[in-house]
Amino acid sequence: MVKAIIAPSILSADFANLGCECHRMFDCRSDWIHIDVMDGHFVPNITMGPPIISSLRKEIPKGNKDGSSPSFFDCHMMVSNPAQWVPEIAKAGGDQYTFHYEATENPLELVKLIKANGMKAACAIKPGTPVDVLFPLAEYLDMALIMTVEPGFGGQKFMANMMPKVEELRLKYPTLNIQVDGGLGRDTIPAAAKAGANVIVAGTSVFKAQDAAEMILFLRSQVDQ
Ligand code: DX5
Ligand code: ZN
Numbered sequence: 001m002v003k004a005i006i007a008p009s010i011l012s013a014d015f016a017n018l019g020c021e022c023h024r025m026f027d028c029r030s031d032w033i034h035i036d037v038m039d040g041h042f043v044p045n046i047t048m049g050p051p052i053i054s055s056l057r058k059e060i061p062k063g064n065k066d067g068s069s070p071s072f073f074d075c076h077m078m079v080s081n082p083a084q085w086v087p088e089i090a091k092a093g094g095d096q097y098t099f100h101y102e103a104t105e106n107p108l109e110l111v112k113l114i115k116a117n118g119m120k121a122a123c124a125i126k127p128g129t130p131v132d133v134l135f136p137l138a139e140y141l142d143m144a145l146i147m148t149v150e151p152g153f154g155g156q157k158f159m160a161n162m163m164p165k166v167e168e169l170r171l172k173y174p175t176l177n178i179q180v181d182g183g184l185g186r187d188t189i190p191a192a193a194k195a196g197a198n199v200i201v202a203g204t205s206v207f208k209a210q211d212a213a214e215m216i217l218f219l220r221s222q223v224d225q
Helices: 016-029 051-059 083-094 108-116 160-172 189-194 212-223
Strands: 006-007 032-038 072-078 096-101 120-125 142-147 177-181 199-202
Touching: 006 212, 016 032, 016 177, 016 212, 032 051, 051 072, 051 083, 072 189, 083 096, 083 108, 083 212, 096 108, 096 142, 120 177, 142 160, 160 177, 160 189, 189 212, 199 212
Parallel strands: 006 032, 006 199, 032 072, 072 096, 096 120, 120 142, 142 177, 177 199
Antiparallel strands: none
């Protein structure tokens, strides 16, 4: 059984207090921090990039390479040219680099480049992309991300019709980290957990919760049962 990993998306954080917000999440027992990098081209939004990641890394020093210590920066790269940013994200302190399958012609080369830069490599697919594009890649990946909203914005509605993709992937790869991202919260986590997702990104539901620690615990309890 793969373990639950809870990754709050700082897209929903208070940007004026980003360092404190990251500390708050780790204090609330989050496993990772999910960092949404958007270039205004692959998606119709601009968020943050290497300088912000680098500043956050000064606040939260690197931990164990395997992600077991709470300092893991999970970088979701919603950019048109993912190969371009690999060295900079590595230098800024990213632990994992998730590129979009739709943004690259040669995903295996990109995986090699990411690993050569000392990061874990993950591949994301948008809702319209079939899951089988991940099959030839899966054995080289540290994680696969099944998007449960169209990438670009926080606070969207969870697409339950993505769950068959998660189920199919889980059946083929029992030990792979499978991440879901978009619209995850109290009402939608049961379906994602049942389908076999173990890495849970949650922006709105965690950052806007009255009690973020309780929400993180709840999400974890739904996956680890
Ligand atoms: C959307 C981002 C998500 C987003 C999730 O493109 O990839 O990580 O922040 O936000 P919620 O949990 O609010 O849907
Ligand atoms: Zn994301």
